[in-house]
Amino acid sequence: MQRIAVLTSGGDSPGMNAAIRAVVRKAIYHGLEVIGIQRGFSGFVEADMGPMNLGSVADIIHRGGTILRTARSEEFKTPEGRAKAYANVQRFGIQGLVVIGGDGSFKGADMFNNEYNLPVVGVPGTIDNDITGTEYSIGFDTAINTVVEAINKIRDTATSHERTFILEVMGRESGYIALMAGLAGGAESILIPELRHSMDEVCEKLIRGYKRGKLHSIIIVAEGAASGLDVGKQIREKTGLETKVTILGHLQRGGTPTAFDRILASRMGAKAVEMLMEGFRKHMVGMLEDKIVAGALDTAFNGKRPINMEIYNLANILSI
Amino acid sequence: MQRIAVLTSGGDSPGMNAAIRAVVRKAIYHGLEVIGIQRGFSGFVEADMGPMNLGSVADIIHRGGTILRTARSEEFKTPEGRAKAYANVQRFGIQGLVVIGGDGSFKGADMFNNEYNLPVVGVPGTIDNDITGTEYSIGFDTAINTVVEAINKIRDTATSHERTFILEVMGRESGYIALMAGLAGGAESILIPELRHSMDEVCEKLIRGYKRGKLHSIIIVAEGAASGLDVGKQIREKTGLETKVTILGHLQRGGTPTAFDRILASRMGAKAVEMLMEGFRKHMVGMLEDKIVAGALDTAFNGKRPINMEIYNLANILSI
Amino acid sequence: MQRIAVLTSGGDSPGMNAAIRAVVRKAIYHGLEVIGIQRGFSGFVEADMGPMNLGSVADIIHRGGTILRTARSEEFKTPEGRAKAYANVQRFGIQGLVVIGGDGSFKGADMFNNEYNLPVVGVPGTIDNDITGTEYSIGFDTAINTVVEAINKIRDTATSHERTFILEVMGRESGYIALMAGLAGGAESILIPELRHSMDEVCEKLIRGYKRGKLHSIIIVAEGAASGLDVGKQIREKTGLETKVTILGHLQRGGTPTAFDRILASRMGAKAVEMLMEGFRKHMVGMLEDKIVAGALDTAFNGKRPINMEIYNLANILSI
């Protein structure tokens, strides 16, 4: 193997740059050449790509977003689009591809491998942490710290006013961000799509807390479970308590990556290069039991990652 | 003068604790006693108050919110409510009152002074910075830094995706937060209630930027000017650009106060005590031309603070 | 088991409060009573302790330090001191003890158990992450994020000036903070006590980098490996490059705990209570392979945790 390519795809996440840096430097260290593909599969189809060197990834480890940018490509979903991409594989002499992104991006890479047999390795990068086959994806730790900081700030004003605050967070169909940030932030209730929730129980817990002297209550709502605005309205109607709703939105995708995400991204990016060199052809990097491991690429999109009930129950116990 | 009282009223803002600390310590330094009133005018009416000492305000300078809490009091708006409050003034031997809050709170204090002649000094504490008679109110600097951090995070993901981001910020009828945070954040457009804005011009500027190679655009919308969701929808419809909307909400009221807000609060709190000792009876503390000064209390609620057009024009020039 | 006690001992670390909160709330949830012991083993000897309830641990999850405070106790190291402590065990009806701290604290707990047979469970809390038997100790993640933020700031000024910066970090005899923060911060060289280092090689790498166009170099020095000031002086003498030294010091022990540390602390604190209820008598909580597990208490202080050479080598490869 002499030349590999790397792209970032799907929603960006903090730490993607650290992963790109690791892919490039690890590859160069082993004498490989690296092609950087711009704007995900769009650039792959449109030949928007070029060589990267050590300097291309200098001073990027601490930056949010991705220097390769990302986009959603409708064209790559068509056989014609993928044929164009393969023409670029031949033109640029690409012998292996690292795809940094989420399960949708892995699915695209899987299909491309099935058709054209280019070795691909997926590196899980999404704040949602919803990928089966890895306990952590790049960006999740930064995202929950962003949410926890938001909870800290809301707590200040909540205490002063004796109010109920609702915070809607990201995660698409997954409740991981809500659950882990809710536990870390000491939220009173956490609503996630994986579990049915009863607004009556949420309200009873609120009332119980205020009767016991709690000065404020913070409720975290995963976007996949409910709308923060709806939850606020229901609580107001059922309890008469004043509620204020905050919607963090895309804030959660940005920011300087945490140490954890930088280390994870560095290790995963380097592992992806090793895997290509060792002949892996349709695989993903994962972190399982605190180790960086190789897994089958389709693990990521076959089956849904279940929520950790032990953590959920712990969050409930600690917020009594 | 031997005994004064202090309360925080209206929306809380970061630095109110630093102001309380300054009132208490400055007063004790001069041999005065201090009564802390809980939950603003509510506690004033309900006699929810008690003596404060040096230790009461230890380790609070860095905390957001207010240890005295705040609330809105319907009762204080009635003559009966204010009569109860005056009974407490007599019962607790209060000879002067420091009110930390916004123009609404100052109005309440003004009315109380008119009726019962208790010397009152207002300390401007609101993130909105909409109080006439002071160039800065406590909490504004922290709030715009919170917004600027949000812009930083959104910028990361905006660059990666070539999208347009809309950020709705607080300020009630004032555009100060939007304007100053927009200038500091390098936003492409800033929509404020003080000025009419044309969505066509906003869109033309966006298109012009993208044609010139801009990777992202960030638009700041003051809550008093428009709804962030509406602005996003209009831009999408007029330009076809993908837009993402973030609504910061009450986040902007929280957080550890900045150095600027702590210093401002410390100086203003101390000045309020001096003013009471010097015989001021219906006044407010202000920062004018970088000096802490005494002004008439009704300055705050008579007349509206105009927006600084020099700053607005500068923001426009720098975001070309 | 009806009543347990909890103390924090040794150097404080961010997340200790989250662990205390988890111990108290988990215990109360299961119907146990909790005694909080002040100032570590000092308070244990001097009966400086009292009951804790749900409210005792409200609003502490986000605070650095430890509300139970910590101290080093010479008296507890003597048989007389421990006898006094045991008298307090009897007086307060303590049937189990949770010790949150480092290996030294665990050693004290082990000795006390040997003599008086009180069931003890250790919860690893130290920024140094030097405890055998757990992959992460509470506070480590926060500490490396603090160091990484410092590197970010130094990087700004380093780039502007084309200088070499040396950053001395904590860790006592361990290089874990230096290694992980160095990898995450993209440091050019990392000096740790576990490995011999050659200043000549460090200097050669520096020179090589500058020749290739690197604008700055950052060198992380673990306090156990060398003095930052010495390293700066040597580089200056050997290369003629201007060097600037920063010594972070106790900053690294403080700060709001990260999400990771709060979750780790919550899980470990709860686990400690479970372990006492299940009859564990001289054990520690650990995180191994991403799971919270029980281990023998003496694991912590018999044998030294080796450095992760895979990570060390990766850091070297990525900083070429």
Next chain:
Amino acid sequence: MQRIAVLTSGGDSPGMNAAIRAVVRKAIYHGLEVIGIQRGFSGFVEADMGPMNLGSVADIIHRGGTILRTARSEEFKTPEGRAKAYANVQRFGIQGLVVIGGDGSFKGADMFNNEYNLPVVGVPGTIDNDITGTEYSIGFDTAINTVVEAINKIRDTATSHERTFILEVMGRESGYIALMAGLAGGAESILIPELRHSMDEVCEKLIRGYKRGKLHSIIIVAEGAASGLDVGKQIREKTGLETKVTILGHLQRGGTPTAFDRILASRMGAKAVEMLMEGFRKHMVGMLEDKIVAGALDTAFNGKRPINMEIYNLANILSI
């Protein structure tokens, strides 16, 4: 005037990039061309310079350091060096120069103007805030916020341990950083070069505080007043209290600029361009009484800025 140049000189400070951006965009807005000079007067002498456009300053407003870099130039101090620089002025057609830096840089610009009559305008950029003729220099607000964050972190661990912490901060011969950060951080004592201090009084205050129940004490030492290590040693010897010393070092020069510094830098940079266009020839921009004003360039280096005694006394009163 058709073409101006801009450089940053001396120690870098956060916000310099925002100033460069303002100079470039304001100039282009008015139809001027801008030459960016690299590495301060060094690049001026060595012709290390080139044209800047709108894109040159995109996405830099939030970055610490300076994209034009900075250096100290021995050559510019010689008549020969300045003659070379003037040759570049002619070669590149430079008709006016904006110098962003401290008093030393202004002195160099002043001398150059005396000899070659090139119009120069100085923009005060230094974290030290020691420039006469302006109440705030670019970077000061960010630096004191960095120090205040450090105090926050130290406070956590100080409270847990009942210790005395000493924090040495920058400022060269000025105590401004120490004074303002000390007031904002609630430090017990502040040692600045402008005032003689008695270690006996510092120690008495410490003892008094501990006797009254203070859990911790934090002492800020300006580098121009004393060495933090010495102060720690003296307190230990005089009081027997345990002391821990932290030396922040160049950390204080870095970091994302605060909103205040970005706004100040944007306004000052734009004003400098206006001043050149209006015919000012040897002047500086200043912020006086909250207004951006023009002043004589030699104001900056003739006379020393006195410390604000009102603030110093307030800090003392509030830390009782």
